[in-house]
Amino acid sequence: MxxxxxxxxxxxxxxxxxxxxxxxxxxxxxxxxxxxxxxxxxxxxxxxxxxxxxxxxxxxxxxxxxxxxxxxxxxxxxxxxxxxxxxxxxxxxxxxxxxxxxxxxxxxxxxxxxxxxxxxxxxxxxxxSTTFKYLEGKTSLPYEPVYSDAQASxxxxxxxxxxxLEPLVAKPHSPDNRALARECKDVKIDRVYIGSCTGGKTEDFLAAAKVFLASGKKVKVPTFLVPATQKVWLDLYTLPVPGSGGKTCSQIFEEAGCDTPASPSCGACLGGPKDTYARMNEPKVCVSTTNRNFPGRMGHKEGQIYLASPYTAAASALTGYVTDPREFLQ
CATH class of the missing domain: 3.30.499.10 (Aconitase, domain 3)
Structure with a gap:
């Protein structure tokens, strides 16, 4: 066609x-x-x-x-x-x-x-209605939704x-290598990465902040934050996290010991040059909110990437192991 x-x-x-x-x-x-x-x-x-x-x-x-x-x-x-x-x-x-x-x-x-x-x-x-409400004020162009026919095959x-369903991860080295997060509780990690087009949206950071806020603890491994867009970056410094008493994501992240949110980019999601922020230049183990965990995806070809939700990534940052977020969210 x-x-x-x-x-x-x-x-x-x-x-x-x-x-x-x-x-x-x-x-x-x-x-x-x-x-x-x-x-x-x-x-x-x-x-x-x-x-x-x-x-x-x-x-x-x-x-x-x-x-x-x-x-x-x-x-x-x-x-x-x-x-x-x-x-x-x-x-x-x-x-x-x-x-x-x-x-x-x-x-x-x-x-x-x-x-x-x-x-x-x-x-x-x-x-x-969720779609239409989200688009209010974001476009002045007319649009008409298209739906599947009732008799569609x-x-x-x-x-x-x-x-x-329970919290899941995708173990190295493929997004379909599915496992329960609790089944991987003995996997020691070296870092956590929260970012990318998949996991670096405002709601993703609000979710991670919710876990840090609930725990009141500091992270045990380097935790990198890479907003997907400039608006998301601004949201981290301006939007209050529900239940935080007015604290923003950036304040909660700072209190938890995370790295300062980086400039918006794809960051280490696709590896990139060796000086790319948060790139895995050594064969480390990372829990990441990104979308791919093939060998070399975030840098070093022997690096191990566990794909996870922002909840699971934040929980893992607090323990230093792949962690089911139910340990902090009840």
Whole structure:
């Protein structure tokens, strides 16, 4: 199918393409969004078109009340562990159910962000009142939500009772190497990294601050904080953390002994040059809120990365071991 990448009026669809594999994050708004390479981007810029196959869809129905110790990162790690890193290759991943409906927009972004870790072409959460409220004041452009037909057929459907789910991690060296956080309690760690497009949003830092606030303790390993955007960085210094008596995230992080929040960037999520902030230049063990833990992903090829939610990352920072956040959140 040859699609105009800006406005496809004849099928009432707006397509978002970007030269980053995690462009699929925008699926949280009900949009078809996917990453492309630089060659494809050049073709788009030159012609306004790109050849895309319409992907078959996998449907993930998540119902049940979200436990207070879980975040969307746990949900997507559960799914990737279920279908593997190749289970959604060139497929759309649609997230529905009462649990998904209860998630705020940033948590929905986490779900859609990591579909590419399952090989997915794109992820999508149907737009609803939460979406529309979030967009108020953020855009003046008209938009019309698009939904799956009631009679739509799916390649496969998966169902989860989220009320029974426990905090999860993805052990080295693959996002589908799923394990319960409590099963890894004997894994000694060297550092914690909270950041990236997956785990460096305002809500992610508020979640980490909640754990530090509940514990009242200091971290036992270096804990690096890398906001995803300039707005997130500002939020860390201005937004009060609920239940803190007016303290901001930055104040709570400082009291807990974390590193000062760095300038917004991808930071060490993708490794980068040796002088990249928080890069793993030695074969250390890290609990990270990022999205990939392949060998060398954050620097040293022998480094070990445990992917986790901000709750689990913060709890692990306080103990120096991979830690179930229920030790601090009841």
């Amino acid at each position: 040859l699609l105009n990448c800006c406005y496809v009026f004849y099928i009432c669809l707006q397509v978002l393409l970007g030269t980053d594999s995690h462009t699929c994050t925008a699926g949280a708004f009900g949009q078809f969004a996917t990453g492309i390479g630089n060659t494809d981007a050049g073709f788009v810029l030159g012609t306004g078109k790109l050849l895309l196959k319409v992907p078959p869809t996998l449907r993930f129905v998540m119902d049940g009340e979200m436990p207070p110790y879980l975040l969307a990162k746990d949900l997507i790690l559960q799914i990737i562990g279920e279908i593997s890193v190749a289970g959604a290759t060139y497929k759309a991943m649609e997230f529905v159910g009462t649990t998904v409906e209860s998630l705020n927009m940033e948590e929905r972004m986490t779900l859609c962000n990591m579909v590419v870790e399952a090989g997915g072409k794109n992820g999508v959460v149907p737009a609803d 799916y390649l496969s459907e998966y169902r989860f009772d989220i009320s029974k």
